[in-house]
Amino acid sequence: MIVVTGASGVLGTALVAALSSSGEEVVGLTSADGDLRDAAAATAVFERLRPSVVFHTAGRVHGIMGNQKYPAEMFLDNIRININVIDAARRLDCRKVVGISTVAAYPAGLRLPIGEDEIWNGMPHGSEEFYAHAKRAMLAQLQSCHRQYGMDYAYAIMTNLYGPNDRFDIENGHVIPSLVAKFHAASREKTAVNVWGTGVARRDFLHADDAARALLTIGKAHSGLFNIASGTTVPIGRVVEILSEVSGVADVEWDRTKPDGQLDRSYDVTRIAQLGFEVHHTLETGLAETYEWYASRYPDVRL
Template sequence: MANTTSDVALVTGASGLMGRALVQELRDAAGTTTVAVSSQDADLTKFEQTLEMMERHRPTIVYHLAARVTGIMGNMRAQGQAYLDNVRMNTNVIEAARIAGVRKIVAMGSAAVYSDMVRLPMVEEEVWIGPPHGSEAGYAHAKRGMLAQLEAYRDQYGMEFAFCISTNLFGPHDKFDEECGHVLPSLISKFHRAVQEDQPVTIWGTGKPERDFLYVKDAAAAMRLIGRSFSGPINLATGQAISIANVAGLLKEISGLRHELQWDRTKPDGQKMRSYDIGKLQNLGFQPGSSLKQALRETFEWYAAHCDTARR
């Protein structure tokens, strides 16, 4: 779908980590009017509010990022709520977009949709193989349901879509929740606090699981490319996996922590390994613009400057 001067892009979840970065990316690009929508503008779990918002703005393309999302502990503690809230939001946004005549939806999925049963690196064609990992099943099934709805709407109504199977994102404006948040912002908050208090850092699990971490500024650039010229499910990742222990080592260096790291092996690791085939994304011309260490340093420095007001 090529951009035209009349294109209107609507971004849900615009006040969140990915939303802020994507709105900036789209506004920096020529040829698209960008509308930023957050929970202050509409409660997407309520269909009437979602439809009113969609008909008011009449977007050409919708980037649907809004979600109820936490880290592994938060998802484990609220499986039902994660499922229900996300199903409601996704269903309402897609149906309201159809009624409002939206041409394309670019939806934020999650790598949680993949099962431990699939081969590595994970490829988009195997997204339906096996159940998702139990630690995030409620959230993952809601995301799978969104993909099923998008496929059904394409088949019946001709609505074009892309479904971004996103790896772990991080960056400025993240939610730095040490108890229930995602691993990187949680660690950044822990390391910053430990340095301030001159105390060691205790990290959940063994440190052995490997993850693919994508800087949010790079993710935003990738999503703009996807919106312009890709349809279907697509992995949104760097293609490079790194262990939690090695990430912690980088943060120890960046933060200047003097103490040895401590590991709480009573806490869950989650999936042992996640790596992704990013051939489809690379074919669009995408390459990450930042190294992991550089992106971690920028995020840590942003948090250090904004820790009193950062989201938790």
């Protein structure tokens, strides 16, 4: 049996669907199944299911504003969840854990594109540093369990994901879900869209369905660290242009008093490409699909 934690999130829902479509026996865990911050609750869930493989996508996630407002919670909640999930899996003889990390775990100021072996070569960017440290600690835990107990692992370093079932939090969310919610609100209320920064910062965006396909490949037979990314960066301004076209909202106001974050992030995708991974969603089609999904379900969406 395969268990996916965080199964109600943008990646978790895509991954459960992909695993089910491939014929795997899969159970998706959400917060309704227990609070993974609590060691006893995590142990109880894993004792009941006794999975052979765990895809650990659960965690507390915010964008730049959320990371700045809640640094302690971002660190502590994610540390607790990671420790409890991985330790429960290890104690119950789980064969493999695939830990889902983030490109925020990489040090700031590295030469681009960033390869997997760079992860310990400096401090992460200050805009997300405590979340990043929690994700780095997860890698250390996986590596220690492999060394002492022989538990197999993979550590998937995710770029900026987007898609249906995301958390569309305007104030504290990641850039794409936040912008989707902003453009939809502006469309409803006939107002302008306020966007942080200048729009010049470049990011690598990947649809959750594409990320899920990459994880299936890793989960089957591969170990170690893998960048999961499209291999292409676009400026935030281009995302704004696409959502403006999709939503019909042309009035955009840039708040240049707000931070851009790191100005460029690109990642070496050689390892995952060598396993045959290719991106299926273009940014244009993926954003249109995500906006339409959100608009068709509003207000019954995750915030």
